Amino acid sequence: MTMALGSIVPAKGIEHKKSHKFPAAWTLHNGDNxxxxxxxxxxxxxxEPSLESVQARLLQxxxxLSTCRFTQARYTFSSTVQMIFAIGLHRRLGRNRGLGSNVFFRPDYASIQCQRRTFWSAVVLxxxxxxxxxxxxxxxxDTIDQDLPDCVNDEDMGNEGPIRPSQGDCYIDGLVSFTKIRSEVYALRDIPETVRFDVATELAKELDDWKVHVPGILNTYKPSMLHTIFRRxxxxxxxxxxxxxxxxxxxxLTAPYPKDDKAQKIRDPQIRTCIVACRDSLQQIIGLARDLDSV
Known part of the structure; x- marks a missing residue:
């Protein structure tokens, strides 16, 4: 993407200045270029396929998807999956492959974490x-055994391992949590309904605890009150x-509603929370649409 930007800007006759900022409308209308x-x-x-080429096609x-070209997204992703299999991102480094299953404080720690992040991002997609x-x-x-990425931010990552302990605010937590939701709550294998509910309740509690520790500037204030960077x-x-x-x-919400009063008291708060989340997300999307109309 950066190379493409560098090849187009001179052709448009725009002088490159360090302090130059593209107008929002100009960026929006020229994104496809x-x-x-x-x-x-x-x-x-x-x-040959490489980690960088896989990352580029995942971004594509x-x-x-973000521009509602779903069929093209599917075809592009299908070819990306073949590249992932070709370079072995779906396999854990161990035995005669790579540095072993325990890569903590081993050389190329940052590279291995980048591979894991790329692969699990592809799994979520x-x-x-x-x-x-x-x-x-x-x-x-049954075809993948790659480990989840460690919860370490980029600035805390060294060649041989983390250079400082995690402070509990790692942005990789979101990827790991989303992967757990997909694999444990929506697993294809047969899971008793009670077990699925218990897992969902436990993960929901972890999500609520995480939100409590989010910095106030991203959790308390309305986005419209913040600077552009923090607003996004x-x-x-x-x-x-x-x-x-x-x-x-x-x-x-989708399971049959229980007739037992005790089960209803457990189910009702979860259903209300789901409905509130739907309403809040819709309000945020409407707000984004209004912001685009005002550009």
Whole structure:
């Protein structure tokens, strides 16, 4: 994407200045031009599949999804999956592969964490596409054994391991939590309904505890009151939180309503929380649409 930006800006006759800022409307209307150049760069790349090429195509799939080109997103992601299998991102490093299963305080720690993050991001995207199209996903539990990424921020990561202990505010927590929701609450294997409810309740409690510790600037204030950078972060964080709330509580909403009073008292708060999350996410999306209309 960066290379595409560099190849287009001179052609548009815009002088490059360190302090130059593109207007929001200009960026919005010219995003496809940048993306087309990025596609040309990846399509013309003659090199073998690599971690960087997988990451580039995952970004392309996400862009297609964000612009409602779902079929193109699916085709692009399908080819990306083959590249993931080709370079072995779905396999854990161990035995005669790589540095072993315990890579903590080993060389290339940052590289291994980047591989794990890329793979599990692809797994989450695979689940989303499979649910959207109603078709089986590419990744199954019996074909992958990759470990989840460690909860370490980029600035705390060294070549041999974390350079400082986690402070409990790692942004990778979201990816790990989302993966747990997909694999434990929405597993394809047969799970008793009571077990599914217990797992969803436990993960929901962890999600509520996480929200309590989110910095106040991203949790308390309205996004419209914040600076542009923090406004985007607060909006994305709010939408992601609502999405997780809906995913966790949806089994309580879709399952048959119990006749037992005790079971109803347990089920009703979960259903109300799910409905509130749906309402909050809709309000945030409407707010985003109004902001775009005012650009």
């Amino acid at each position: 940048f993306f087309s150049s990025a596609l040309n760069l990846t399509d013309s790349d003659p090199a 799939s996400l862009y297609f 695979d689940r989303q596409l499979s649910m959207f199209f109603g078709r089986p996903g590419h990744f199954t539990a 972060q607060a909006t994305l964080l709010g939408l992601a939180h609502c999405h997780a709330q809906i995913l966790l509580r949806r089994p309580f």
